[in-house]
Structure formats: structure tokens, C-alpha cells
Amino acid sequence: GNSVTQMEGPVTLSEEAFLTINCTYTATGYPSLFWYVQYPGEGLQLLLKATKADDKGSNKGFEATYRKETTSFHLEKGSVQVSDSAVYFCALNYGGSQGNLIFGKGTKLSVKP
Amino acid sequence: DVKVTQSSRYLVKRTGEKVFLECVQDMDHENMFWYRQDPGLGLRLIYFSYDVKMKEKGDIPEGYSVSREKKERFSLILESASTNQTSMYLCASSLGRAPNTQYFGPGTRLTVL
Numbered sequence: 087g088n089s090v091t092q093m094e095g096p097v098t099l100s101e102e103a104f105l106t107i108n109c110t111y112t113a114t115g116y117p118s119l120f121w122y123v124q125y126p127g128e129g130l131q132l133l134l135k136a137t138k139a140d141d142k143g144s145n146k147g148f149e150a151t152y153r154k155e156t157t158s159f160h161l162e163k164g165s166v167q168v169s170d171s172a173v174y175f176c177a178l179n180y181g182g183s184q185g186n187l188i189f190g191k192g193t194k195l196s197v198k199p
Numbered sequence: 200d201v202k203v204t205q206s207s208r209y210l211v212k213r214t215g216e217k218v219f220l221e222c223v224q225d226m227d228h229e230n231m232f233w234y235r236q237d238p239g240l241g242l243r244l245i246y247f248s249y250d251v252k253m254k255e256k257g258d259i260p261e262g263y264s265v266s267r268e269k270k271e272r273f274s275l276i277l278e279s280a281s282t283n284q285t286s287m288y289l290c291a292s293s294l295g296r297a298p299n300t301q302y303f304g305p306g307t308r309l310t311v312l
Binding site: 118120122128129130131132135137175179185186187189190191192 | 240
């Protein structure tokens with residue numbers, strides 16, 4: 087079946103460090119892929135998305151490339167800030183008009199000054 | 200910008216009470232969703248709706264019901280609240296076509312005593 091696996095956290099980094107959060111998926115067909123971010127005490131916000139192979143989604147300095155050959159959608163940022171501390175969720179949409187998303191378990195990122 | 204609002208940020212109820220959680224979206228989205236979020240378990244889909252008066256069970260519908268009388272409003276009902284329903288509840292909405300990006304409300308943290 088369809089599933090999303092992302093690296094377990096928590097991840098603790100110093101400010102200006104490089105960030106990678108791994109995400110791999112299993113899906114039939116050609117899903118769309120998403121990264122959502124959840125800041126403390128808030129709901130989820132869309133961070134970026136990619137709808138087909140080799141697409142790169144980007145926003146707020148974060149990037150992720152849809153790699154069909156490795157079934158991956160890893161999140162990267164070159165220089166994290168304290169304000170990036172949050173929980174990050176990888177998700178896929180396996181198509182159809184109903185638009186259900188399958189989420190990974192989330193990765194908590196803490197950035198220290 | 201899409202706006203999804205939830206009726207309460209925090210709610211405290213007693214065991215056995217009937218609880219209503221309301222969600223309203225202002226972007227004429229066809230699809231609406233209710234999730235609960237618990238530590239270590241990620242997001243789990245309770246119910247979703249892809250049209251007025253339509254509803255579909257998600258992964259964990261037991262103990263919950265929903266109502267969608269108008270397109271913009273999707274209500275989650277706990278018929279008889281129990282302590283194991285203490286959780287963060289998140290509502291989301293999306294258009295009824297790919298890539299089905301979901302937009303989330305701020306969440307309701309429900310405590311059942």
C-alpha cells in the first residue's frame with residue numbers, strides 16, 4: 087500500500103547548520119509530494135510541494151526534489167535559524183478527487199542559537 | 200489566502216459529555232477532513248467529506264461522527280466523550296482536484312476529564 091517514511095527525530099542543530107530531513111515513499115502511480123511544517127501550538131502549514139518527478143519545491147530557503155528513481159523527497163536547508171524550530175511532516179497524495187494525504191510521523195527540529 | 204478556522208483553540212469537557220468541534224473554510228473547497236494528532240502517532244484521519252451531506256470514514260472513526268450541512272462547514276461530534284479522546288484535533292480542506300493541497304486550521308486541543 088501507500089506509505090511515507092521519514093527520519094525519526096528529534097533533530098538538534100546549531101544556528102546556520104545544514105539541514106536534511108529524509109523522506110521516502112511507497113506509492114502506486116504518480117503521487118504528489120508535500121512538506122508541511124507545524125510550529126509550536128499551531129496547525130500544519132504547507133511548506134512546499136512537487137507534483138511530478140524531478141520537480142523541485144522551494145519556500146523560505148527550504149528545498150526538496152521529487153526523485154522517482156529513489157522514491158524520495160528529502161527536505162534541505164542550507165542555513166537553519168532558531169525560528170525554523172518546528173515539526174516537519176512529509177506527505178503524499180495518491181490521487182483522485184478526494185485528495186486524501188498520507189503523512190509521515192513527523193520530525194521535530196530544534197535549532198539552538 | 201485560504202483560511203480555515205476552528206471554533207475553539209482549547210476545550211475542556213467531562214467524560215460522557217457530547218462535544219461539537221466546528222470547522223469553517225472560506226475558499227469554496229469541496230473536500231474537508233478531520234484528523235487527530237497524538238505524540239508518537241502522527242496525524243490520523245478520523246472522517247472526511249468530499250461534498251455537502253457526504254461523509255467517509257477515515258482510519259479511526261470509532262467514537263466520532265460528522266456533519267456537513269453546508270459546503271463551508273464541517274463539524275466533528277463526540278457523542279459521549281471519553282478520556283482517550285483527549286487530543287489535538289485538526290481540520291483541513293482542499294479543492295477537489297490534484298494536487299489536492301490541504302490547508303489546515305490552527306487546531307483544537309481537547310481535554311476530557
